[in-house]
Amino acid sequence: xxxxxxxxxxxxxxxxxxxxxxxxxxxxxxxxxxxxxxxxxxxxxxxxxxxxxxxxxxxxxxxxxxxxx
Amino acid sequence: xxxxxxxxxxxxxxxxxxxxxxxxxxxxxxxxxxxxxxxxxxxxxxxxxxxxxxxxxxxxxxxxxxxxx
Amino acid sequence: xxxxxxxxxxxxxxxxxxxxxxxxxxxxxxxxxxxxxxxxxxxxxxxxxxxxxxxxxxxxxxxxxxxxx
Amino acid sequence: xxxxxxxxxxxxxxxxxxxxxxxxxxxxxxxxxxxxxxxxxxxxxxxxxxxxxxxxxxxxxxxxxxxxx
Amino acid sequence: xxxxxxxxxxxxxxxxxxxxxxxxxxxxxxxxxxxxxxxxxxxxxxxxxxxxxxxxxxxxxxxxxxxxx
Amino acid sequence: xxxxxxxxxxxxxxxxxxxxxxxxxxxxxxxxxxxxxxxxxxxxxxxxxxxxxxxxxxxxxxxxxxxxx
Numbered sequence: 001x002x003x004x005x006x007x008x009x010x011x012x013x014x015x016x017x018x019x020x021x022x023x024x025x026x027x028x029x030x031x032x033x034x035x036x037x038x039x040x041x042x043x044x045x046x047x048x049x050x051x052x053x054x055x056x057x058x059x060x061x062x063x064x065x066x067x068x069x
Numbered sequence: 070x071x072x073x074x075x076x077x078x079x080x081x082x083x084x085x086x087x088x089x090x091x092x093x094x095x096x097x098x099x100x101x102x103x104x105x106x107x108x109x110x111x112x113x114x115x116x117x118x119x120x121x122x123x124x125x126x127x128x129x130x131x132x133x134x135x136x137x138x
Numbered sequence: 139x140x141x142x143x144x145x146x147x148x149x150x151x152x153x154x155x156x157x158x159x160x161x162x163x164x165x166x167x168x169x170x171x172x173x174x175x176x177x178x179x180x181x182x183x184x185x186x187x188x189x190x191x192x193x194x195x196x197x198x199x200x201x202x203x204x205x206x207x
Numbered sequence: 208x209x210x211x212x213x214x215x216x217x218x219x220x221x222x223x224x225x226x227x228x229x230x231x232x233x234x235x236x237x238x239x240x241x242x243x244x245x246x247x248x249x250x251x252x253x254x255x256x257x258x259x260x261x262x263x264x265x266x267x268x269x270x271x272x273x274x275x276x
Numbered sequence: 277x278x279x280x281x282x283x284x285x286x287x288x289x290x291x292x293x294x295x296x297x298x299x300x301x302x303x304x305x306x307x308x309x310x311x312x313x314x315x316x317x318x319x320x321x322x323x324x325x326x327x328x329x330x331x332x333x334x335x336x337x338x339x340x341x342x343x344x345x
Numbered sequence: 346x347x348x349x350x351x352x353x354x355x356x357x358x359x360x361x362x363x364x365x366x367x368x369x370x371x372x373x374x375x376x377x378x379x380x381x382x383x384x385x386x387x388x389x390x391x392x393x394x395x396x397x398x399x400x401x402x403x404x405x406x407x408x409x410x411x412x413x414x
Contacts, residue, residue, distance in 0.1 A: 208277045208332075209322070209323055210279070210334065211313070211315040211316070211319035211320070211322075211323060212319075213316060213318070213319060244280070245338070246280040246336075247280070247282060247337055249282070250280035250281075250282060250337075251280070253278070253280075254278055254280060263277075265279065267315075268316055268319075269314070
């Protein structure tokens, strides 16, 4: 499957914080570089996410902001 | 200023595609790792973005999806 | 690939409106039921979208609102 | 009221999962076709959502992605 | 119609910047307070937006970030 | 720091509803005008948000919808 979202980062699940509706998933996508996602608990379970598992972070370009110092 | 968005990546502007309302900005945040943002042309100009300039990509955690193979 | 986005609708590309940065893609996902997406022109071209082609609309649950009359 | 969001689907509330801040609402918008939304618990209560109630799913076009096999 | 989006601001259209797919709409929601939206050109035309017209800005709570100095 | 998000509103934290993953933050940005945000609990704690504290609501233009009566 190929998706229109422009940003895909391969990584490893580093931490999962569990809520009642949403879970917070942190992926390490490079040494010392982490991406945090909030997805539904149902999705996290359906994907079988757990610490150490390989996964991808996917982000639509229109959801990325830019800043400068 | 500190912002609630959980994901901030420091990088360098690699390419700017200009539109009439939106511009597409690509940042290189690590060797070979790029992030693409779509922001308003007004913002891109206000930030003074141009190729080679240092900038940050900022992404709210609720806008990040996760996938597995 | 399995993605955390909860909503996936299979359909057929019905119309493409082309812009300079973004394209607008309309999929028919059931008889008389259409979904409109705005994605980057680069993505639309990379996916090889054209009228009549089979494609999927994907939507993260946190981007769906609910209303009542 | 008419809203700029391009995608509106009429359906029936099929399931509500309750959290502390957010609720997850699933609407059936056609036989066998469901849309899942995550909205604040306050909104779900304000709208009086409950299983079997008629409601609409509303999605902004810039939040829709497209994929192909 | 009542919608789950938590933030609604009544205002007046102050400026419209027209693109090929998206338009940028600026509303004045209080003296000196403006909100800028990017919506599809089709939506802007369907709503009959023009300078001076009364309109509302609507924002889902999960799309709002918070910052501090 | 200057950010591409077009909408920034200065206000005061009026209410915090705490969840397990997300918190709901309400800012009063003008007398009688409130903005509600859903951000991760980790962010709310990191920013040191509490009732009465000065803070900003930040919203990307592509996340703003427009409606008319």
